[in-house]
Amino acid sequence: MRQESKTVKASQATITELMVPAYANFGGKIHGGILLSLMDKVAYAAASKHAETYCVTVTVDKVDFLQPVEVGELISMHASVNYVGNTSLVVGIRVESENVKTGVVKHTNSSYFTMVAKDDDDRPTTVPKLILENEEEVKRFIEAMHMKTIKRTINDKMDDENSKIEVTNAQTILANQRCVINLKR
Numbered sequence: 001m002r003q004e005s006k007t008v009k010a011s012q013a014t015i016t017e018l019m020v021p022a023y024a025n026f027g028g029k030i031h032g033g034i035l036l037s038l039m040d041k042v043a044y045a046a047a048s049k050h051a052e053t054y055c056v057t058v059t060v061d062k063v064d065f066l067q068p069v070e071v072g073e074l075i076s077m078h079a080s081v082n083y084v085g086n087t088s089l090v091v092g093i094r095v096e097s098e099n100v101k102t103g104v105v106k107h108t109n110s111s112y113f114t115m116v117a118k119d120d121d122d123r124p125t126t127v128p129k130l131i132l133e134n135e136e137e138v139k140r141f142i143e144a145m146h147m148k149t150i151k152r153t154i155n156d157k158m159d160d161e162n163s164k165i166e167v168t169n170a171q172t173i174l175a176n177q178r179c180v181i182n183l184k185r
Helices: 032-051 135-164
Strands: 005-007 013-018 055-065 074-084 088-098 105-117 129-131
Touching (some): 013 032, 032 055, 032 074, 032 088, 032 105, 055 135, 074 129, 074 135
Antiparallel strands (some): 013 074, 055 105, 074 088, 088 105
16 A cells, blocks of 8 residues: 655665666767666656656756766766655756776766656556655755746747747848758748
8 A cells, every 4th residue: 555655765766887888979988878768767766666656757857967977987876756746756866976996986967857657557646745854855845846837937938939930030030150041942
């Protein structure tokens, strides 16, 4: 039986993986897509532990690639549920790489994944409330609420702007941009 509420600590998840040469891009660093895939896995682990059911990724917000990750380093992805709505959860992820030879640990990535809990019929289902036990957890919950409001406002503005775009004034609008207009009529 699903719990009515759960602590942040109860659903925290960490995945650690060795970065192998097959994960490297053409520049010799670990490919960002590999890191995003691993972050998606740890977000799922934290969200599904909290929701006690299958969860799907809805959005990935604020992916910051702060430092490159090298082949041979250990990557640890730490995930916590920062916010819960009715059926959604915001999972904060911190990625750290460790050079096992030198012991140097560096913060390489941060991100926020919004997940939705699904029932056995693949419909959104209610998640347990989040028990906030310290000021940091309260701060993260409030931050996620603000980010949700800001994201909604930005998405609405982008939709409005996209519907208003006309190419009749393109020469003027794009005069100082790095493009060449070569329309075939």
